[in-house]
Amino acid sequence: MVLTKPFMQLRPILAALRRHKVATLLIVLQVALTLAVASNALFIVATRIVHLSRPTGTDESHIFVIRNQWKIDQNAAQIDANIRADLDTLRNVSGVRDAFSSEAFPLEGGGGMLVGVKLKPDQTMRPKLAIVYFSDDHAIDTLGVSLIAGRNFRPDEITAIGPYDKMAPPVIIVTRSLAHKLFPDGPALGRTVYLADGPATIIGVMGSLQGPYAGSTTRSIDEDNVLVPARYIDPSGGVVYLVRAYSTDMKPVITAALRALSKQGNVRLIDPMEGVVTLPQARERGYATDRSVALLMGILSGLLLLATAGGIVGLSSFWVGQRRRQIGIRRSLGATTGDILLYFHAENFLIVVGGIVLGVLLAVLANLGLMKVYELPRMPLYVPLVGALVLWSLGQVAVWSPARFAAKVPPVVAIRAE
Amino acid sequence: MWGYYIALALRSSVRSKALTVLVVVLLAFGVSACMVSYAVFRATTSDPIPSRSAHLYVPQIDNFGPSKYSGEPPDTLSYTDAVALWQARKADRQTLVYPTQWQVESDNRSVPAMSMSGDAVAADFFSMFDVPFRFGSGWAPNDDARHATVAAISSRLNKKLFGGQDSVGQGIRLDGKIFRIVAVLGDWNPKPRFFDVANLGPLSAFDDTEDVYIPFTRAIDMKKAPKYDYCPSYSTDLGISNWGKYLSSECVWIAAWVELATPTDVKRYRDYLYNYAKEQQRIGRFSWPPNVRLRDLMDWMAYEHVTPRASTLSMLVSASFLLIVLVNVIGLMLARFMRRAPEIGIRRALGASRATIYGQFLTEGATIGVAGGLLGVALTLLGLWGAGALFEPNIARLVHPEFSLIALTVLLAIAATVVSALYPTWRAARIQPAWQIKING
Numbered sequence: 001m002v003l004t005k006p007f008m009q010l011r012p013i014l015a016a017l018r019r020h021k022v023a024t025l026l027i028v029l030q031v032a033l034t035l036a037v038a039s040n041a042l043f044i045v046a047t048r049i050v051h052l053s054r055p056t057g058t059d060e061s062h063i064f065v066i067r068n069q070w071k072i073d074q075n076a077a078q079i080d081a082n083i084r085a086d087l088d089t090l091r092n093v094s095g096v097r098d099a100f101s102s103e104a105f106p107l108e109g110g111g112g113m114l115v116g117v118k119l120k121p122d123q124t125m126r127p128k129l130a131i132v133y134f135s136d137d138h139a140i141d142t143l144g145v146s147l148i149a150g151r152n153f154r155p156d157e158i159t160a161i162g163p164y165d166k167m168a169p170p171v172i173i174v175t176r177s178l179a180h181k182l183f184p185d186g187p188a189l190g191r192t193v194y195l196a197d198g199p200a201t202i203i204g205v206m207g208s209l210q211g212p213y214a215g216s217t218t219r220s221i222d223e224d225n226v227l228v229p230a231r232y233i234d235p236s237g238g239v240v241y242l243v244r245a246y247s248t249d250m251k252p253v254i255t256a257a258l259r260a261l262s263k264q265g266n267v268r269l270i271d272p273m274e275g276v277v278t279l280p281q282a283r284e285r286g287y288a289t290d291r292s293v294a295l296l297m298g299i300l301s302g303l304l305l306l307a308t309a310g311g312i313v314g315l316s317s318f319w320v321g322q323r324r325r326q327i328g329i330r331r332s333l334g335a336t337t338g339d340i341l342l343y344f345h346a347e348n349f350l351i352v353v354g355g356i357v358l359g360v361l362l363a364v365l366a367n368l369g370l371m372k373v374y375e376l377p378r379m380p381l382y383v384p385l386v387g388a389l390v391l392w393s394l395g396q397v398a399v400w401s402p403a404r405f406a407a408k409v410p411p412v413v414a415i416r417a418e
Numbered sequence: 419m420w421g422y423y424i425a426l427a428l429r430s431s432v433r434s435k436a437l438t439v440l441v442v443v444l445l446a447f448g449v450s451a452c453m454v455s456y457a458v459f460r461a462t463t464s465d466p467i468p469s470r471s472a473h474l475y476v477p478q479i480d481n482f483g484p485s486k487y488s489g490e491p492p493d494t495l496s497y498t499d500a501v502a503l504w505q506a507r508k509a510d511r512q513t514l515v516y517p518t519q520w521q522v523e524s525d526n527r528s529v530p531a532m533s534m535s536g537d538a539v540a541a542d543f544f545s546m547f548d549v550p551f552r553f554g555s556g557w558a559p560n561d562d563a564r565h566a567t568v569a570a571i572s573s574r575l576n577k578k579l580f581g582g583q584d585s586v587g588q589g590i591r592l593d594g595k596i597f598r599i600v601a602v603l604g605d606w607n608p609k610p611r612f613f614d615v616a617n618l619g620p621l622s623a624f625d626d627t628e629d630v631y632i633p634f635t636r637a638i639d640m641k642k643a644p645k646y647d648y649c650p651s652y653s654t655d656l657g658i659s660n661w662g663k664y665l666s667s668e669c670v671w672i673a674a675w676v677e678l679a680t681p682t683d684v685k686r687y688r689d690y691l692y693n694y695a696k697e698q699q700r701i702g703r704f705s706w707p708p709n710v711r712l713r714d715l716m717d718w719m720a721y722e723h724v725t726p727r728a729s730t731l732s733m734l735v736s737a738s739f740l741l742i743v744l745v746n747v748i749g750l751m752l753a754r755f756m757r758r759a760p761e762i763g764i765r766r767a768l769g770a771s772r773a774t775i776y777g778q779f780l781t782e783g784a785t786i787g788v789a790g791g792l793l794g795v796a797l798t799l800l801g802l803w804g805a806g807a808l809f810e811p812n813i814a815r816l817v818h819p820e821f822s823l824i825a826l827t828v829l830l831a832i833a834a835t836v837v838s839a840l841y842p843t844w845r846a847a848r849i850q851p852a853w854q855i856k857i858n859g
Contacts, residue, residue: 022752022841022845023749023752023753026745026746026748026749026752027749029745030742030745030746030749033738033741033742033745034742036738037735037738037739037742041735044731069521069533071521071531072521072593072594073594109621110646163643164660164661164664236519236642236643237643269521269531269532269533271532271533288810288811289621289726289727289728289810292726292728292808292809292810293727293728293731295807295808296728296731296732296735296808296809297731297732297735299808300451300732300735300736300739301735303447303451303739304738304739304742307444307447307448307739307742307743307746308742308746310440310443310444310746311440311444311745311746311749311750313440314436314437314440314441314746314749314750314753315749315750315753317436317437318437318750318753318754318756318757319753321757322756322757374727374731
């Protein structure tokens with residue numbers, strides 16, 4: 001009985017709406033536009049948040065990075081000696097758990113070296129693209145990644161590589177993602193692959209480790225990384241030291257590390273502003289754009305929903321005011337306050353349903369348009385449907401107080417002249 | 419008369435306080451969201467060099483082959499192509515640009531060695547891009563030819579090293595070599611930094627200009643590797659074993675700019691590019707037909723997506739927001755005007771024409787618009803002040819509360835309300851005087 005009641009009221013509602021075509025149309029239009037815009041905006045927020053909260057797979061909160069440039073006129077042998085001495089020094093700084101040298105670091109926002117990985121030396125198919133982290137036997141511990149199969153590098157496997165040297169490490173460690181892409185059917189451990197200049201045996205597979213790019217465009221290879229056992233000797237580009245501290249309060253450790261390095265002779269330049277970055281800082285900078293988009297779209301969607309709610313409150317109140325007489329007559333003919341409440345909630349429900357139908361259509365069209373311009377993924381249909389649910393509830397909440405106001409209209413209004 | 423209408427509008431606003439407040443607040447939010455987004459959008463789509471941008475062009479040559487970049491040539495040129503274009507001198511002026519990093523030392527012992535960025539450029543760079551000079555002037559074209567060890571530095575670096583004194587003729591040590599300073603640049607900070615976008619990408623397009631400029635030819639002599647490059651095939655090109663091989667490789671890393679005064683010149687240059695690529699195909703370097711582009715500066719900025727996504731998206735969503743607010747305001751105005759049907763009926767019965775009713779209600783709309791606009795200005799200022807938290811720092815600092823923006827905010831609010839008052843006014847003016855008097859009698 002309770003459930004059929006709203007439907008019994010359908011006829012008078014439709015009759016009333018027919019008399020207010022334009023006002024009804026305006027609410028329908030408003031709900032439709034709100035649904036179309038808000039569901040797309042919130043979908044963008046969701047994709048950005050998913051993107052910016054991806055883990056690097058490392059022990060981020062304990063890791064900082066020193067960007068070290070070499071003073072000019074040092075040859076490769078000198079720089080190699082510097083790196084060895086620096087790493088010894090860094091590992092002995094109090095508060096430091098471990099350190100290694102590389103050419104890039106997670107969340108850097110670029111700077112990684114790409115390498116093509118082939119399964120056969122004479123492969124004609126396009127090689128699988130992967131990102132290199134130069135590393136040594138301390139890399140796994142410093143990053144805090146897990147070795148899920150095989151073994152770590154041995155100290156005697158670590159060599160030195162310059163920018164123009166051939167890249168042919170005899171052994172490498174790869175991420176699980178890359179291992180799976182190279183060998184989808186079986187274990188990658190112990191298999192041989194071919195980098196630019198020679199064969200390399202996969203001696204270890206690690207869990208997840210993100211590449212340095214952190215952008216949307218490199219997303220497909222973000223997890224495909226190779227650890228190459230070498231110190232990177234680049235006289236002009238310098239080197240980065242990744243350092244893992246015991247404490248999350250890295251400031252004192254950074255100060256101590258820089259002081260220790262400065263005692264190693266006048267061989268380096270570390271920029272006073274940009275020279276040291278912690279991974280939490282790098283995360284903040286690397287995802288600044290995504291955060292900005294998410295925040296803006298979120299705020300605007302919130303305002304949008306509030307505006308629509310405000311509009312519904314305003315128009316419903318007006319309608320209640322206009323129909324005081326009609327409500328009075330219904331009340332004096334025996335309608336209870338519950339009937340009046342139901343009437344206004346049902347009316348709002350009907351109007352919003354009209355808006356939702358049009359809105360889902362517009363939302364999908366807008367998404368198709370945005371996909372063309374902004375490389376957005378296709379919006380799953382449940383997003384506008386959830387949006388529809390939100391708007392429907394919003395409508396019911398917005399009509400709440402005007403409906404209560406209407407229910408309070410006393411039957412005597414019917415006979416009182418205004 | 420107008421004064422009377424405004425007074426009427428205020429009186430009716432007092433009578434329906436809640437509805438009026440709702441309209442004013444909605445308008446203010448809609449308009450200010452639009453204006454904040456617009457301020458950022460305007461700053462990020464602005465022309466960095468309005469006096470010359472129409473004559474500056476970026477040539478592109480496809481040396482990767484049709485399978486890369488979905489048919490577009492790479493953004494930068496290989497050394498082979500860049501130098502060929504530059505030496506052909508088919509444009510009025512031309513320059514090559516690539517960003518570099520230098521270790522800078524001065525004889526001033528109190529200044530520690532620094533790592534500074536800059537660009538390797540040709541002599542025309544300064545005249546093409548209207549670079550202002552504080553002291554001295556850019557090097558001459560024959561300095562390019564002589565591979566001269568000369569440098570132009572920023573005022574900022576000049577201040578650091580020489581305390582802001584005229585340092586022209588002095589030496590500066592870059593990567594250990596002494597360069598003679600020929601110029602100290604004036605205050606020069608084009609936004610976006612268009613000439614480096616091809617190399618550094620859109621994310622750093624709104625960063626400040628760098629500090630050190632030296633001749634392209636000299637940088638090549640010093641084997642100054644670029645910060646970024648793209649190579650057609652990483653599996654083969656990573657094996658490049660020395661600088662000479664790198665220069666002759668198909669890796670791209672040099673941006674070229676040409677200045678072309680007339681459409682005829684542009685056409686001629688485009689033909690030249692086409693023929694150049696055709697020639698490369700003929701000699702067997704390219705196995706594909708010529709694929710070249712010549713975009714002017716603003717087209718290039720659009721192609722490179724310099725305007726941040728946050729900016730365009732927020733412009734799009736705020737505009738939709740304003741549209742929704744307008745639909746909303748139409749409904750609320752309709753409610754507001756129709757509530758006064760008896761009053762309108764009486765005015766009409768007393769002899770007011772439809773035009774008078776139009777005048778009265780549109781004035782009322784405009785009055786509410788002014789109120790919405792004023793609140794909108796406050797919210798816009800608040801939004802601009804908070805832009806630092808919403809946009810990335812290097813974008814947020816580009817927007818300032820200017821008078822034009824504030825005036826535009828108020829105008830937009832008034833225009834928006836008057837437009838949304840049109841239909842409700844039309845309805846109000848159609849009210850039959852007799853009918854209203856009868857039923858309320």
